Amino acid sequence: MNFMRKQIATSLVIVIFLLSTVFARNILQILSENEDGICTSMVETQGYGCEEHKVTTDDGYILSLQRIPKGISGKAATNPPVLLQHGLLMDGITWLLNPTDESLAFILADNGYDVWIANTRGTKYSQGHSSLTPQDPAYWEWSWDELVNFDLPATFKYVHDQTGQKLHYVGHSLGTLIAFAAISEHKLLDMLRSAALLSPIAYLGQIKSPLAKSASQNFIAEDLYWLGIHEFDPRGEAVVKLLEKICQDPGNNCSDLMNSFTGPNCCVNSSRTDIFLEHEPQATATKNMVHIAQMTRKGTIEKFDYGNDEENNKHYGQPNPPQYIMSNIPNNIPLFLGYGGADYLSDVNDVKTLLDKLQNHNPDKLVLQYREDYAHADFVFGTNAKEIVYNPIMAFFKLN
Numbered sequence: 001m002n003f004m005r006k007q008i009a010t011s012l013v014i015v016i017f018l019l020s021t022v023f024a025r026n027i028l029q030i031l032s033e034n035e036d037g038i039c040t041s042m043v044e045t046q047g048y049g050c051e052e053h054k055v056t057t058d059d060g061y062i063l064s065l066q067r068i069p070k071g072i073s074g075k076a077a078t079n080p081p082v083l084l085q086h087g088l089l090m091d092g093i094t095w096l097l098n099p100t101d102e103s104l105a106f107i108l109a110d111n112g113y114d115v116w117i118a119n120t121r122g123t124k125y126s127q128g129h130s131s132l133t134p135q136d137p138a139y140w141e142w143s144w145d146e147l148v149n150f151d152l153p154a155t156f157k158y159v160h161d162q163t164g165q166k167l168h169y170v171g172h173s174l175g176t177l178i179a180f181a182a183i184s185e186h187k188l189l190d191m192l193r194s195a196a197l198l199s200p201i202a203y204l205g206q207i208k209s210p211l212a213k214s215a216s217q218n219f220i221a222e223d224l225y226w227l228g229i230h231e232f233d234p235r236g237e238a239v240v241k242l243l244e245k246i247c248q249d250p251g252n253n254c255s256d257l258m259n260s261f262t263g264p265n266c267c268v269n270s271s272r273t274d275i276f277l278e279h280e281p282q283a284t285a286t287k288n289m290v291h292i293a294q295m296t297r298k299g300t301i302e303k304f305d306y307g308n309d310e311e312n313n314k315h316y317g318q319p320n321p322p323q324y325i326m327s328n329i330p331n332n333i334p335l336f337l338g339y340g341g342a343d344y345l346s347d348v349n350d351v352k353t354l355l356d357k358l359q360n361h362n363p364d365k366l367v368l369q370y371r372e373d374y375a376h377a378d379f380v381f382g383t384n385a386k387e388i389v390y391n392p393i394m395a396f397f398k399l400n
Contacts, residue, residue, distance in 0.1 A: 042096045055158045057150040061121040062128030068115040077114035087173030089281040092117035123282040140230035143291035143304045148181045160191040169195040176200040181324040194334035194400040198379040199346040202354045205299020209344040216296040221289035234281040263344035263375030267382035326357035334400040336367045340374030
């Protein structure tokens with residue numbers, strides 16, 4: 001049983017986005033804690049200047065935000081600010097883990113952009129709050145709805161106020177979902193230049209990942225929530241126990257979780273595994289995981305479903321949660337969508353559903369990039385992503 005628990009804990013790390021095959025080491029033995037911050041631990045060590053900033057949301061969460069204002073040459077940025085938003089169970093270090101010539105944050109800085117790196121509530125460096133601590137269950141009472149309503153607007157406003165300029169935005173996975181939702185409600189528009197959305201997620205009803213489907217259909221996140229576990233800690237005992245249930249299903253291949261969850265990433269460098277494990281995965285709210293599971297089961301993009309008419313009426317004034325209407329995204333917003341044929345989470349069919357909703361978008365304002373061999377992690381960790389993804393994104397920025 002102890003061996004099984006270690007294997008599951010390690011496998012979960014791979015599930016949550018990323019790197020190569022199942023590792024034999026227990027994540028609890030390799031997770032290093034560096035309290036100096038992302039600038040000190042990940043940026044300045046590479047020879048870049050870096051600034052640490054704090055942003056307080058309207059509901060009291062204190063978020064960490066890093067700025068790389070200059071490239072390695074020391075020359076100040078001459079291009080507009082770019083805000084980088086990570087995906088689920090990750091933090092801003094996502095954009096810094098590869099070598100500097102392969103990591104988007106450094107590439108943008110070296111190309112004259114004023115780079116800002118967001119970290120959502122609950123991640124290691126964004127656990128502050130005006131009145132709560134992460135030990136309080138109320139601290140974790142949120143889903144991605146709150147990221148749409150509070151985190152993203154607060155971060156946008158802060159960068160806009162600091163720079164006096166509109167922002168380019170780059171999101172990956174969950175970072176695309178919250179952008180789609182916010183823009184569909186006409187938030188952020190007065191501060192947004194363009195949005196580059198990688199592994200875009202608005203719909204999850206057709207995901208190919210057998211393990212993600214199993215977790216959703218077996219109400220794994222709901223089990224935790226009903227047990228009163230409000231923090232979804234990928235390294236925690238409760239999550240590991242529930243994952244054991246999934247792996248006991250003969251239809252789930254827990255010896256190859258990378259392919260089973262994210263799809264076969266073609267271009268991730270497995271030699272970066274230990275660096276990744278020093279910093280990721282990050283915690284999120286169990287309620288957030290419940291919300292994502294609801295999307296998978298329903299095939300819709302809507303606000304959190306409280307499970308009964310009374311609670312939904314209390315929160316929304318109607319028995320069913322309101323939907324985010326993708327066709328409400330303004331047709332003139334410059335959008336760059338990068339998606340892959342091997343991605344099991346941002347499935348091609350779900351992306352096509354999204355594109356159907358955007359069919360009236362101004363064709364001069366919509367750039368689509370499809371890469372047959374790319375899976376979920378390749379867009380942020382691929383060794384060839386600079387040539388395949390990042391250079392086209394910068395060309396897109398130049399036009400907007």
